[in-house]
Amino acid sequence: MKFRLNKRFITISAAILLALTLAITGCARSAPAPATGTELSGSFKVIGSNTVTPLTTIWAEEFMKMNPKANIAVSGPGSGVGIANLIDGTTDIAQASRKMKSREYDQAKEKGVNPYEIQVATDALSVVVHPSNPVSELTIAQLSAIFTNEITSWKEIGGNDAPIVAISRDTNSGTHVFFKEHVVQMQGLDTENKALEYGQDVLFLPSTEGGITEVANNPNAIFYPGLGYVDERVKPLAIKRTADDPAVLPSVETALDGTYPISRPLLYYTNGEPAGLIKAFVDYCRSSEGQAKVIEVGYVPLQ
Amino acid sequence: MLQRGASSATADAGLALSLRRRWRFGEKTIESFILLNGLLAIIVLLGVLFLLMREGLPVFTYTSPLKFFFGTKWYPVSEPPTFGMLSFFVATLWVTLVATAIAVPIGVGCAAYLAEVAPASVRETVKPIVELLAGIPSVVMGLIGLMLLSPLVQSTFNLNTGLSGLTAAIMLSMMSLPIIVSVSEDALRAVPKEFREASYALGATRWETIRHVCIPGALSGIAAAVMLGVGRAIGETMTVLMVAGGALAVPYSPTEPMMPMTAAIASGIGNAVRGGLQYQALFAIGLILFLMTLSVNLIADRVLERQKRKFTR
Numbered sequence: 001m002k003f004r005l006n007k008r009f010i011t012i013s014a015a016i017l018l019a020l021t022l023a024i025t026g027c028a029r030s031a032p033a034p035a036t037g038t039e040l041s042g043s044f045k046v047i048g049s050n051t052v053t054p055l056t057t058i059w060a061e062e063f064m065k066m067n068p069k070a071n072i073a074v075s076g077p078g079s080g081v082g083i084a085n086l087i088d089g090t091t092d093i094a095q096a097s098r099k100m101k102s103r104e105y106d107q108a109k110e111k112g113v114n115p116y117e118i119q120v121a122t123d124a125l126s127v128v129v130h131p132s133n134p135v136s137e138l139t140i141a142q143l144s145a146i147f148t149n150e151i152t153s154w155k156e157i158g159g160n161d162a163p164i165v166a167i168s169r170d171t172n173s174g175t176h177v178f179f180k181e182h183v184v185q186m187q188g189l190d191t192e193n194k195a196l197e198y199g200q201d202v203l204f205l206p207s208t209e210g211g212i213t214e215v216a217n218n219p220n221a222i223f224y225p226g227l228g229y230v231d232e233r234v235k236p237l238a239i240k241r242t243a244d245d246p247a248v249l250p251s252v253e254t255a256l257d258g259t260y261p262i263s264r265p266l267l268y269y270t271n272g273e274p275a276g277l278i279k280a281f282v283d284y285c286r287s288s289e290g291q292a293k294v295i296e297v298g299y300v301p302l303q
Numbered sequence: 304m305l306q307r308g309a310s311s312a313t314a315d316a317g318l319a320l321s322l323r324r325r326w327r328f329g330e331k332t333i334e335s336f337i338l339l340n341g342l343l344a345i346i347v348l349l350g351v352l353f354l355l356m357r358e359g360l361p362v363f364t365y366t367s368p369l370k371f372f373f374g375t376k377w378y379p380v381s382e383p384p385t386f387g388m389l390s391f392f393v394a395t396l397w398v399t400l401v402a403t404a405i406a407v408p409i410g411v412g413c414a415a416y417l418a419e420v421a422p423a424s425v426r427e428t429v430k431p432i433v434e435l436l437a438g439i440p441s442v443v444m445g446l447i448g449l450m451l452l453s454p455l456v457q458s459t460f461n462l463n464t465g466l467s468g469l470t471a472a473i474m475l476s477m478m479s480l481p482i483i484v485s486v487s488e489d490a491l492r493a494v495p496k497e498f499r500e501a502s503y504a505l506g507a508t509r510w511e512t513i514r515h516v517c518i519p520g521a522l523s524g525i526a527a528a529v530m531l532g533v534g535r536a537i538g539e540t541m542t543v544l545m546v547a548g549g550a551l552a553v554p555y556s557p558t559e560p561m562m563p564m565t566a567a568i569a570s571g572i573g574n575a576v577r578g579g580l581q582y583q584a585l586f587a588i589g590l591i592l593f594l595m596t597l598s599v600n601l602i603a604d605r606v607l608e609r610q611k612r613k614f615t616r
Contacts, residue, residue, distance in 0.1 A: 165464045
């Protein structure tokens with residue numbers, strides 16, 4: 001008798017537990033509530049660029065502190081991933097370190113998604129080498145030659161007699177695409193060549209952190225992280241637009257005044273103009289408060 | 304109890320009958336449940352194959368199969384995209400080959416020691432520890448490769464970068480070691496004791512017995528162990544993604560950075576829009592990978608079956 005009672009007790013409690021779990025997950029999944037009152041609540045996802053992730057993470061943390069009922073999930077597998085998720089309808093905001101391509105706009109239209117672009121910050125894409133590397137400045141054309149494997153030794157550009165190990169992000173990354181268009185293919189220069197591609201000996205790594213680690217360990221490596229990822233383990237190079245232009249080091253000031261040649265917008269994409277909770281979040285990111293965080297993370301604010 | 308004595312005999316008989324009926328019913332249910340489970344495994348396998356074919360094959364309307372297999376350029380995000388997977392395939396071959404070349408001598412040696420030489424107490428402690436090695440998550444193996452092994456490989460072989468096929472292969476060999484040791488040890492212990500006794504009676508030393516009697520006797524089992532290890536190495540993803548380097552050139556030597564098929568799929572699938580060309584191309588690679596591991600496992604299964612039949616006469 002006692003045994004049977006126990007069994008029933010277990011069944012009932014299991015059922016209650018199951019119901020509770022369902023109820024809780026059900027709540028968490030509910031759509032973002034429109035911001036009618038002063039209290040904002042609901043949850044949404046931000047997926048995309050590895051470069052924008054440190055920034056979005058800080059914004060999300062601050063935003064959730066101010067609005068305890070709001071819940072934001074941030075992940076950074078790469079701009080392409082975020083845009084693909086936006087097109088498939090599996091994220092609310094796609095964070096991107098490059099603009100959407102016309103092909104992606106077409107795909108979005110096919111699926112009934114209407115991408116809306118919002119710039120949230122600017123990034124100076126820095127080119128870094130090992131601190132012991134004597135090379136300190138390069139032109140865009142030289143960088144292009146390095147990443148197409150046309151130049152394979154540091155000696156050819158005034159460095160040691162050592163092979164160049166060129167490191168890139170993989171194709172998921174917006175940085176990969178931005179660097180290809182603006183540096184490898186030299187967009188906007190007289191020497192622009194749309195047929196150029198990354199060379200076959202370039203290493204493709206799945207994360208920016210992995211690239212920094214390799215440069216910090218390898219005296220012959222060269223890599224292009226966002227400004228926010230540069231630390232004392234690596235040495236940023238000064239970049240010349242052409243051989244006649246002055247060499248400029250990447251920094252907040254040089255990106256803001258436009259003298260640093262490889263800077264780019266950091267973007268959010270939403271399906272249609274944002275509303276409710278998401279609008280509140282984007283407004284916060286673009287506010288002076290939010291833009292103050294941009295400098296903290298190491299990127300360049302909008303103004 | 305005493306009061307109910309009169310009718311208890313007939314009641315018991317009725318109860319027994321109903322119990323038996325219920326028992327038979329219960330057994331039927333369980334039986335069909337088990338059958339269903341068995342079928343489910345097959346259905347899942349066929350479903351995976353069907354899905355891979357449905358998502359992957361359409362890419363061949365864009366690129367001819369010949370160009371897809373033997374092309375050496377993989378530029379999925381360019382306009383227009385190019386898909387040639389030869390370098391991924393060669394990279395997978397290199398990594399698997401080197402991993403097997405490292406893991407097999409060590410694994411079989413370890414198994415021979417455990418089965419033939421080691422006293423029971425050593426065997427009972429060492430074997431579970433070796434099998435625990437299989438439980439280390441592949442991300443952790445990748446981290447170890449990235450932080451510890453890659454600088455070591457770079458300085459030892461005087462390479463441009465430590466992120467190379469060799470580094471990945473060494474990590475993979477450690478990951479396939481537990482399977483190889485465990486399965487070949489079982490195979491060695493299945494060799495009948497009479498074989499060894501006959502060998503010793505003829506004056507053979509322990510080494511000669513292992514070399515000429517035990518290992519040949521267990522050869523099909525060891526071959527199966529190797530196959531299972533190879534299957535593990537081909538399919539491993541996270542570790543190779545982290546340490547193999549990911550260069551797109553066709554690798555001519557295992558010390559070059561390379562991108563095996565699994566890494567190519569993992570690093571590309573995230574930004575592939577469902578149903579797009581890149582998505583289809585990656586599924587086509589997945590299909591080829593699936594057929595490779597499936598055939599390796601089928602061969603291993605067949606060989607293992609033969610080993611079992613050999614000693615159950």
